[in-house]
Amino acid sequence: MIHPHQDIVIVGSGIGGLSTFLYLTESDAFKAGEISICLLAKSTLSTTNTDWAQGGIAAVHAIEDDFEKHVEDTMVAGAHVNDRQVVRKVVEAAPALLNDLIRWGTCFDKNEANDYDLAREGGHSEARIWHAEDQTGHAIQAALMQNATASDNSNILENTLLVDVIKDLNGLFHLQVYDESHKCFFEITTSKLVLATGGVGMLYAKTTNQHVATGDGIFMAQKLGASIENLSYVQFHPTGLVHEGNICFLVSEALRGAGAVLRNQQGEAFMHHYDERLELAPRDIVSRAIITEMNKNGETCVWLDATHLSSEVIDQHFPAIKSQCKALLNIDIAKELIPVVPVQHYSCGGIKVDAFGETNVSGLFAIGEVASTGLHGANRLASNSLLEAIAFAKFATEKRLDKNPEVQSPVPVHFNLECFDINRNQVQNLLSQHAGIIKTTKGLKDALAALQTIKSNAVSVAFNPFNFASGILLEVGILLIEDALRQDQNRGVFYNEDLVNDLVS
Ligand SMILES: Cc1cc2nc3c(=O)[nH]c(=O)nc-3n(C[C@H](O)[C@H](O)[C@H](O)COP(=O)(O)OP(=O)(O)OC[C@H]3O[C@@H](n4cnc5c(N)ncnc54)[C@H](O)[C@@H]3O)c2cc1C
Numbered sequence: 001m002i003h004p005h006q007d008i009v010i011v012g013s014g015i016g017g018l019s020t021f022l023y024l025t026e027s028d029a030f031k032a033g034e035i036s037i038c039l040l041a042k043s044t045l046s047t048t049n050t051d052w053a054q055g056g057i058a059a060v061h062a063i064e065d066d067f068e069k070h071v072e073d074t075m076v077a078g079a080h081v082n083d084r085q086v087v088r089k090v091v092e093a094a095p096a097l098l099n100d101l102i103r104w105g106t107c108f109d110k111n112e113a114n115d116y117d118l119a120r121e122g123g124h125s126e127a128r129i130w131h132a133e134d135q136t137g138h139a140i141q142a143a144l145m146q147n148a149t150a151s152d153n154s155n156i157l158e159n160t161l162l163v164d165v166i167k168d169l170n171g172l173f174h175l176q177v178y179d180e181s182h183k184c185f186f187e188i189t190t191s192k193l194v195l196a197t198g199g200v201g202m203l204y205a206k207t208t209n210q211h212v213a214t215g216d217g218i219f220m221a222q223k224l225g226a227s228i229e230n231l232s233y234v235q236f237h238p239t240g241l242v243h244e245g246n247i248c249f250l251v252s253e254a255l256r257g258a259g260a261v262l263r264n265q266q267g268e269a270f271m272h273h274y275d276e277r278l279e280l281a282p283r284d285i286v287s288r289a290i291i292t293e294m295n296k297n298g299e300t301c302v303w304l305d306a307t308h309l310s311s312e313v314i315d316q317h318f319p320a321i322k323s324q325c326k327a328l329l330n331i332d333i334a335k336e337l338i339p340v341v342p343v344q345h346y347s348c349g350g351i352k353v354d355a356f357g358e359t360n361v362s363g364l365f366a367i368g369e370v371a372s373t374g375l376h377g378a379n380r381l382a383s384n385s386l387l388e389a390i391a392f393a394k395f396a397t398e399k400r401l402d403k404n405p406e407v408q409s410p411v412p413v414h415f416n417l418e419c420f421d422i423n424r425n426q427v428q429n430l431l432s433q434h435a436g437i438i439k440t441t442k443g444l445k446d447a448l449a450a451l452q453t454i455k456s457n458a459v460s461v462a463f464n465p466f467n468f469a470s471g472i473l474l475e476v477g478i479l480l481i482e483d484a485l486r487q488d489q490n491r492g493v494f495y496n497e498d499l500v501n502d503l504v505s
Contacts, residue, residue: 002155005189006038007405009175011162011217012196013041014050015137016368016389018144020194021156022104023397025148034404038155038188040177042465043212045145045158049198049369050386052210053137054252054320055121056108056129057101057390058383059094062118065126067091074384077123077282078348078377079492086355086374090384090391097390098130105143108132119317121253121382122280129383134252134320140386161465165193165220168411171363173224176415180465187415191405194365194396195221195351196389200231201247202469203477204344205425205432208237208250214469215476217370221351222479226359229372230349231476232484235380235493236437238262238286240343242301243328246428248343251304251321253382256280258313260306263337264293267303284379284493287342287437294341303337342437346385348376348493349483357396365401367392378492420458422470427451431477435484441498448481 008024010017021039029035041047060070070091075082102108108130111117120127132139148156163185164176173193178185197217201209222228239256240248256262256279261269274289275281281289290302306314311334314322318333325331325338351359351366353373358365368389375388434440434447455474461467490499 002038002157002188003036004187006155007035007190008037008192008194008401009173009188009190010037010039010194010196012198012368013039013045013145014048014196014198014368014389015140015144015386016196016198016370016393017041017194018148019390019393020196020367020397020401021148022144023393024401027397027402029402029404036155038157039148040157040160040162042161042216043159045156046141047210047212048141049210049213050137051141052208052250053140053386054134054250055254056119056131056136056383057098057140057386058124058128058381059098059130059387060091060128061095061116061130062127065128069125070094070128073124074375074381075377077379077381077492079379080377081491082377083374089355090375090388093391093394094387097387097394100394101140101143101390104147106132106140119254120257120280122256122277122286123282123381129254131254134254134318137386162216162220163468164415164417165224166413166415167224167361168413170408170411172408172410173363174410174413176417178463178465189410191408192363192365192401194367194401195370196367197370199347199369200476200480201344203428203431203473203480204436205246205428206240206248206341207246207344208240208248209344211247214472216469216472217366218350218476218479219472221359221361221364221366224361224364226361226364227352228350228479229352230378230483231347231480232435232487233348233378233493234344234435234480235283235346235348236287236342237345238283238290238342239304239340241325241328242339242341249324249328250345251338251340252318255304255306255318255321258317259309260304262286262290263303263305265297265299265302282379283382284495288495290342291437301339301341304340305337306333307335307337309334346380348372348378348380353392355395356399357392358400365396367396378494417463418471419461419463419468420471421461421467422454422458422474424470424473426454427470427473427477431480435481437495439484439496441485441496444481444484444496448478448485451478451481
């Protein structure tokens, strides 16, 4: 059993949570035994979107590259809605952060000259993607987990779900937590709470995200009074593999970076009709181009053609894509076309934080995909999200989290946990149909009304984690659609065809 008071509680075991944990365990305050830290993960430690990241993590390294180019690429992808100061801070920190990942044991691929083998992805003007085959996230997750579980005094709790949080009058956070292994609740108080709970993929019928991506951090932060922004800036990945089920396997951008071509049902390459950067245009442009091609002909997918790539390139760089296409659809990607559609992939908005990852609620931090830092603007540049998570873990721990917090006595609080019988599929279908790649004002209003009806008709049931998460999805879905209705301009990933202004991208 852990001590019921912790100085810092981190919720989440992806790159955001674990790198925050590791930076803290390296701090003087922790080494001197002055701060206690606990990390919770609602499933196993490795069940994270981080573990599934394929392409890699962006950082300037090549001689022909420079920070200015990475900054500009990030700003262009984000439709200049980004905070340029934040972009510069993250881009300039990136090489040192990559060194930290390497120091913690991540092995990035090297080339024949024994230098790092950098890939180029959509929207990047230079090759700057550090990768470990096409399983970069898995390599990072494994290294972080190994280090975190090896350190002493660590309180790392798997299958432990944060279900409620209240801030008391003395500024302490009271967490209500569900221990899934023992089917019981317990409470922790903490001075500083770090939400690193990841994305919102489960809001949609088709997503690349893990089942843990149910927007819990957004829900908790909103409840505590934190500002949430741009939740409707949802990035769709252009090339989700077409197969059964809610969670789709992602065919990484890196395959297009290596030369794979998108073709319509007639077998014609079509990206030259939409953008001069062709298959490597930013994801919003590629996704809309695919939807337009599909709509033109009433088709359900387009095709990704990697048949002209050599077997060596496929085997060396894309073993996971090759094996998943074989396992799920019995397709040999060296010889056959891959059926793909755009699927929900990444939440660009989220809990608004400052340059050190702290929200407007003192002591409440948000790190990783759950946060809105200003880095991505209206669209995330590929491979900038793993970078953002470790960058803000570093910024937060260096300046705010490493201080020994003043000890306050807790003021008793009363939790009132509620769980409802929500039809999750209904929520997902409403979001997919009306808050997808191309939106209309009427569709958004209809979806909002339908979600509110589901909420008013919801029947209370005994607590179980699945229903509880469905209730959170409903609340976050409402927030997302309200945000979409507030947007008055089409930019980046956001596109409502009823807005009269031209698309800025
Ligand atoms: C298929 C795929 C490929 C991707 N490829 C890339 C890529 O190549 N490059 C790139 O930069 N980005 C990529 N991304 C995006 C990137 O992986 C994620 O944005 C990033 O890993 C998010 O990290 P995180 O730490 O914020 O969240 P996650 O890694 O998703 O971790 C979330 C954690 O929060 C925990 N959690 C959630 N709610 C609760 C709760 N209530 N109580 C307790 N714990 C909770 C979960 O259990 C989990 O441990 C990809 C994403 C996917 C899905």
